Amino acid sequence: MSRKSLRRTLVASLLLLSSISPAVAELYAAASVTLAKAKTDEVNLSAAKALFDTRSACFVDARPEYTYDKSHIKGACSLSDSRFDEQFPDFRQKITTGTLLVIYCVGPSCPKARHVAEKLKKNGYRNIKVFSGGLVEWSHAGFPIEE
């Protein structure tokens, strides 16, 4: 490849790069907004405790019922990811769609809380928060637990 053609290729690639960079930047921005939106419905330990203390939210346990039966956040109700369809009719009768829900699982690595949140959103519940720290963080902090 001659020196002249190499320079042409370089200029062409720079032009191409500059033309697509705004589109890439826009994509990146959209992704960040989506990510930020996804994170906004999460609450940390102190926020969850504040909601618990003021009794302004209903805590929902997304773990299987047999683990809920062993221990759960005081006053929480069970709506497991695995048996959502079976438990939901009862849940819907007790909890109105406008109620603020704080959904939790074992800990941050457990995806069940987010799964239940998505299912509840599909069923008309809009006021949903996910407490990603879960029961592990709650119990480590020494906050009230029911057995």
Added chain:
Amino acid sequence: MATIAFPSRLITVLRLLLGAVFIISGGEKLLDLKFFGLVVAEYQILPSLLIPAVAILVSLCELLCGIMLLLDLFSRISASVMLCMMAIFIAAMTNNLIRGLEHDCGCFEFLAQWYGLKEEIGIGPILRDILFFILLLPVALLGSNRNPWQKSHL
């Protein structure tokens, strides 16, 4: 046709060992039927309506078969019933593993409570049930089928 000679003492040891295991397993399930029912529900195989009945049936079956094996009453029938149950447990756990479900196996909860061992469905509990299946075979095939009405041969 050549028959396999199986020492009767070995059959007795297997019978006593398996009897004790099934008494513990069935007994602990009966003591906390609600918990066992909820674990059965997690398998997502049975309709909700049948779950309490199946939980009672499985627990009672394990306990009764365990007692029968220990007392050497209807040993072959008891071992055969347990063989069928082991086959069902293995099939249910394999089915759930293939479906990617994660939950307690409902086998020996006391192992989790006393020793902190994880009693979740997986290769471990499946292999354990296969071992029980193999150990039950000699009792089911060669064990005695003594019953309380049978006259003892003196």
